[in-house]
Amino acid sequence: MATSTTTTDAVRVLVHALDQAGDVLDHVYADRVANPTPCREWDVGALADHLVHAPELFLAMMRGEQPDWSAPTPHLTEGWAAAYRVHADDLLHAWHELDGEPPLPAEWQIAELAIHAWDLAVAVGFPIDRLDPQVAEVGLGFLRETMTPERRGQWFGPEVEPPADAGPYDALAAFAGRQV
Numbered sequence: 001m002a003t004s005t006t007t008t009d010a011v012r013v014l015v016h017a018l019d020q021a022g023d024v025l026d027h028v029y030a031d032r033v034a035n036p037t038p039c040r041e042w043d044v045g046a047l048a049d050h051l052v053h054a055p056e057l058f059l060a061m062m063r064g065e066q067p068d069w070s071a072p073t074p075h076l077t078e079g080w081a082a083a084y085r086v087h088a089d090d091l092l093h094a095w096h097e098l099d100g101e102p103p104l105p106a107e108w109q110i111a112e113l114a115i116h117a118w119d120l121a122v123a124v125g126f127p128i129d130r131l132d133p134q135v136a137e138v139g140l141g142f143l144r145e146t147m148t149p150e151r152r153g154q155w156f157g158p159e160v161e162p163p164a165d166a167g168p169y170d171a172l173a174a175f176a177g178r179q180v
Contacts (some may be wrong), residue, residue: 010106010138017113017135018088021051024117024131025081027124033077037123038178039116040157044123048080049073051116055087058109062094062102078159107142114139115176118169128169136168143175152177 025048033045042050052074060067076083095106114135121128149155159178162170170180 006120007102007106010110013134014106014110015111016132017110017117017139018055018092020131020135021113021117021120022081022085022088024124025051025084025122025176027126028080028120030071030078032124035123037119038173039118041120042119043075044120045075046073047104047120047123049075051078051113051120052080052084052087054116055084055091055111058104058112059087059091059094060092061104062098080098105142107138108146111142111172114169114172115178119172119178128167131169133168134168136172137152140168140172140175143172147175 013021028044028048033043035044037044037047039047050073057067057069091109095102114131115133118128118136121124121131149158152158160174160177160179162174162180166174166180173180
């Protein structure tokens with residue numbers, strides 16, 4: 001792989017982000033899909049479907065395609081973690097086969113996975129302290145560098161003040177406009 005050390009470090013964090021999102025998806029059950037999430041527009045089922053599909057969309061981008069992030073995602077009624085892990089493995093394989101500069105930053109993928117893993121963890125009662133703080137820190141760093149008010153769109157509300165004792169995930173969630 002002819003990528004930079006910074007990219008290699010980011011891919012290591014991406015591995016953790018992908019793994020932990022799968023761990024959270026292991027806690028999605030059919031009787032929880034209608035539960036609300038901190039992500040205003042989605043219940044647990046819709047958010048789980050989005051999270052399952054995200055690595056597939058990132059992989060398409062790595063191949064030079066322009067996927068439609070607003071298109072409806074395939075709906076699952078079970079097996080979210082297993083389906084997700086297939087897509088996550090494909091994405092990681094693409095990163096490991098990459099020769100040269102990446103077509104998109106790994107940090108963007110980390111940020112997407114980190115915030116939605118937190119959203120889903122809160123909604124299904126997965127312990128936030130089991131999430132990797134480095135994933136949140138890298139995701140938050142990327143968002144702080146790239147997220148302008150006009151780019152927040154419908155998925156990120158205005159930044160809210162995190163609690164004084166906020167950990168990395170609460171700080172990330174607050175930056176993304178989630179109530180913590």
